[in-house]
Amino acid sequence: MRNVFLFIRRHFNFLFFLVLQIMALSFLFRYNKFHEAIFMNASTEVTGRVNEKYNNIEYYFQLKKTNEALVRENLRLHQLMKENYEAPDSSKRLILDTVRYDSARTRLKYNIMEAKVVGSSTFLQNNYLTIHRGSSGQVRPNMGVIGPQGIVGTVLNVSENFATVMSLLHRQYSVVVKLKNGGERGAIEWDGLNPLFVTLKDIPKSAKVAKGDTILTSQISSKFPANIMVGTVYEIVPDNSSNFYTLKVRPATNFFNIEYVYVIDNLQYDEQKRIEDSTRKKIQ
Amino acid sequence: MSELLKNSIRFVLFILVQVFILFKMPPLHRFITPYLYFLFVLWLPFNMSRTSLILVGFIFGLSLDYFSKTPGLHAAACTLIAYVRPFIIGLLISQEGADKNYISPSITSMGWAPYITYTLVLTFLHHTYLVLLEWMSFGSFIYFLGKVIASTAVSFLLILLTELLFYRKQKFRTNTI
Numbered sequence: 001m002r003n004v005f006l007f008i009r010r011h012f013n014f015l016f017f018l019v020l021q022i023m024a025l026s027f028l029f030r031y032n033k034f035h036e037a038i039f040m041n042a043s044t045e046v047t048g049r050v051n052e053k054y055n056n057i058e059y060y061f062q063l064k065k066t067n068e069a070l071v072r073e074n075l076r077l078h079q080l081m082k083e084n085y086e087a088p089d090s091s092k093r094l095i096l097d098t099v100r101y102d103s104a105r106t107r108l109k110y111n112i113m114e115a116k117v118v119g120s121s122t123f124l125q126n127n128y129l130t131i132h133r134g135s136s137g138q139v140r141p142n143m144g145v146i147g148p149q150g151i152v153g154t155v156l157n158v159s160e161n162f163a164t165v166m167s168l169l170h171r172q173y174s175v176v177v178k179l180k181n182g183g184e185r186g187a188i189e190w191d192g193l194n195p196l197f198v199t200l201k202d203i204p205k206s207a208k209v210a211k212g213d214t215i216l217t218s219q220i221s222s223k224f225p226a227n228i229m230v231g232t233v234y235e236i237v238p239d240n241s242s243n244f245y246t247l248k249v250r251p252a253t254n255f256f257n258i259e260y261v262y263v264i265d266n267l268q269y270d271e272q273k274r275i276e277d278s279t280r281k282k283i284q
Numbered sequence: 285m286s287e288l289l290k291n292s293i294r295f296v297l298f299i300l301v302q303v304f305i306l307f308k309m310p311p312l313h314r315f316i317t318p319y320l321y322f323l324f325v326l327w328l329p330f331n332m333s334r335t336s337l338i339l340v341g342f343i344f345g346l347s348l349d350y351f352s353k354t355p356g357l358h359a360a361a362c363t364l365i366a367y368v369r370p371f372i373i374g375l376l377i378s379q380e381g382a383d384k385n386y387i388s389p390s391i392t393s394m395g396w397a398p399y400i401t402y403t404l405v406l407t408f409l410h411h412t413y414l415v416l417l418e419w420m421s422f423g424s425f426i427y428f429l430g431k432v433i434a435s436t437a438v439s440f441l442l443i444l445l446t447e448l449l450f451y452r453k454q455k456f457r458t459n460t461i
Contacts, residue, residue, distance in 0.1 A: 013334045017367040020342045024363060027349075027356030028417065043350040050351075054304050121352055123307060123317050125418055128353040164353060193427070194314050256310050 048130050048162035051119035059259070071260045074148060075114050078262065084110045084225060110225050111265040113138065115145075118162070122169060122255050125192040129153065129165040131261060139163045144223035144264040150252030151175070151217060151230050152261050165261070168251055169195050176221040177230050180214040182207045188215075188230060188249065195255060197234060200247040209236060209245055222272050224264060287329055287387065295344060298324040303351040315427075315434035320442045321348055321358075322410050325366050326403060327390075327452075330383040334370055341366025361414045365406045376402050385457050391447060392454040403443050404436075411436045 008015060078084070085108060115137070119130035133139050135158045143155040145165050153167040154175075166173055171192045177200065178185045186203040200215065213233045219226040235248040266272075302321035309318065325341050332340070345362030349355045376398040377383055386393030389402060411432050419428055 013338065013367070016335055017338050017363060020338060020363045021360055024342065024345070024356040024360035025417075028354065028360065029356075043355075047351050119351070121307060123311060124352065124354060126354065130353075195311060 042159075044130065044157060044162050044164055045159045048118060048132070048159070051130055052132060055116070055118045067259060071114055071148075075112060075262065078112050081225070084108060084112075109267055111267060113263045113265065115139070115163075115261055115263050117258050117261055120167070120255065120258065122167075122195045125171050127167045127169040127195075127255070128156070129167055129258070129261070131163050131165055131263070132161065133263060134159050134161045134163050136160050138265065139263055140265075142223065142269070144221075144266070145261050146224065146228055146264060147253045147258050147261050149229065149254065151224060151228055152253055152255075152258065154223060155263065163263075167255060168198055168253070169255060175224070176218050177215050178218040178220075179203065179207060179209065180216050185218050185220060186245075186247075196250065198231065198249050198251055200233075200249045201244060203245040203247065205243055205245060207245070209233060209247065211235065215249060222266055222269055291324075291328065294324055294327065295347075299344075299348055299351070302348060307352065312438075313434065315430045316438050317431075317435050318442060319411070319414075319435065319439045320446065322362060322365060322406070323443055323446060325362055325369065326406060326443075327388055328366075328369075329388045330373070330386065334367075337366045337369065338363055357414065357417055360417060361410050364413050365410050368409060369406065372402055372405055386454050387457075388452075388454070390452050390454050392452070404440060407439050407443065408432070408436050411439065 113133060115131040115133035117129055118132045119128075121127045121129075129145075129152065131139075131145070139155055139158050141155050141158055145152045145155060151168065153165045153170070153173065155163050156166040157164045168175075168188070169190050171190060174187050174189050176185055177188050184203050184207040186200050188198055188200050190198045203209065211233055215230040215232065217224040217226060217228040217230055229252045231249040231251040233247050234250040237246040237248060239246050298321045302319070306318045306320060311317070321344075324344055325337075328337060328340065341362040342359050345359035346355070348358045352358070373383065373389065377394065389399065391399050393399075394402065415428055415431050415435070
């Protein structure tokens with residue numbers, strides 16, 4: 001026992017170093033695995049405040065008034081888009097004698113909320129944005145986030161006033177998209193190499209693809225409304241061994257100077273998730 | 285100004301510079317991430333005990349991590365250089381008793397060549413570990429090597445600029461033992 005204490009005293013610095021090192025690494029890998037860390041919620045609140053202070057100064061240079069007006073305008077236009085609504089099943093209602101409901105009325109499926117970006121990164125392999133709208137502003141995890149130019153990412157973690165968004169430039173991010181021309185679906189991912197390009201996989205070779213083709217969101221990815229801009233095909237990577245294309249895509253969103261985003265709340269997301277999960281259970 | 289206050293101000297300033305200037309810059313090349321923040325660890329006083337050096341390094345790295353949303357990444361690298369620092373200083377100190385007569389490592393206290401070696405070795409170590417952690421599943425060795433070397437070069441340039449712009453006067457103290 002005495003020797004153990006002597007050993008600890010003698011190598012205290014090295015052991016202390018090891019302990020802190022293990023602590024740091026466990027933070028790092030637990031976080032990557034479960035997308036959450038013990039302190040992340042509280043720290044988002046603190047770093048968010050600092051980011052916000054900085055953004056207040058920086059924002060002055062970005063033409064405050066014009067920007068705000070444009071965002072409001074955009075928001076209004078987005079709300080009017082027909083993809084936000086879905087028609088009720090009108091064939092059922094036709095048998096009613098007196099129409100109590102306006103059968104042409106549509107129901108809101110996506111609610112759009114604007115949020116200011118107060119922090120962002122593009123230099124790592126896993127990049128996040130911090131937005132100034134949290135649980136008090138009806139943001140919940142798994143909501144989609146789009147920018148004025150195209151999709152941005154998915155909400156990952158929410159504190160009271162801030163939320164962190166897993167950006168398209170994150171190695172674990174994946175979203176289902178489609179080609180505008182043919183409608184073939186594939187998944188967008190990022191390989192962590194160049195923040196200017198992402199990769200689109202799983203498009204069958206039967207599809208017609210050309211450089212510069214537009215890629216849009218698909219309603220399959222229940223987080224985004226259909227037909228939101230994702231990016232354009234920059235290069236078709238030749239790969240003869242596979243039946244699927246690998247496409248190098250230039251994202252429409254400029255992640256370096258994004259100031260405002262829209263958080264998309266799919267009002268039927270929970271319902272859809274529930275029925276999908278229960279279906280999976282039934283098969284098992 | 286007391287050393288504690290000076291270093292506390294540096295702590296905040298280095299984090300702010302790293303987060304709001306260097307991280308905000310559009311990337312020059314995919315190999316290059318400019319890092320300067322760890323200069324704080326390099327500038328800590330000579331007379332700090334090794335345990336507190338490691339602890340300060342860890343806390344410093346962790347506070348940067350919370351801004352970049354990568355808990356543990358920079359903390360691990362900072363702890364490593366804080367641990368290795370005393371060995372390197374022990375090897376490189378050329379002037380007799382410089383670690384007693386001066387407060388912290390600088391060009392004046394250590395001399396040009398030893399100080400540059402000291403920063404280069406620790407910068408390289410810091411970047412190697414950081415990129416290795418970032419790329420635990422890295423596929424191409426060229427990417428790893430390229431990123432380490434390019435980032436080290438850029439960081440070293442930044443450190444040199446900082447040293448020249450913010451020249452730290454160091455008083456020669458006698459009767460310190």
